[in-house]
Amino acid sequence: MTEIEALGRDEGGRVLAECGLSQAEFKGAMGHAFASKLLLPEAMKSRGIDAEVFENRYPEWSRDMGRTCMLCPERSRCSAELAAGEFEASYRSFCPNAGDLDALAECGDCRLPG
DSSP: OHHHHHTOHHHHHHHHHHTTOOHHHHHHHHTSTTHHHHHHHHHHHHTTBOHHHHHHHOHHHHHHHHHHHHHOTTHHHHHHHHHTTOHHHHGGGTOTTHHHHHHHHHHOTTBOOO
16 A cells, blocks of 8 residues: 555555556555465465466456455455355355356366376
8 A cells, every 4th residue: 555655646546547446446455465466376275276386378358357356345254255165156146246156167278186
């Protein structure tokens, strides 16, 4: 947040807009540090998806999913279900990235080895 604020309101707003975020969305998301870097890779792993391969192969799609994760109001539930090993059984009922996770798991080109 400090870096965005240091750019000034106009420039910071422009940078955030390029990422598809408003200043209010960004501030709200920063209250929940790095959810998209912690939760999304674990969610992908639970579905057999290699997050690194996905990010390298589909950078724009990865960024969109990360933004969705970052803005998700269900981060606490997601974290708890991932920790309990219950995410795969329940994510479709709360995860805004559920459709993307299903599509990735079905297409197979980003599958974890083994």
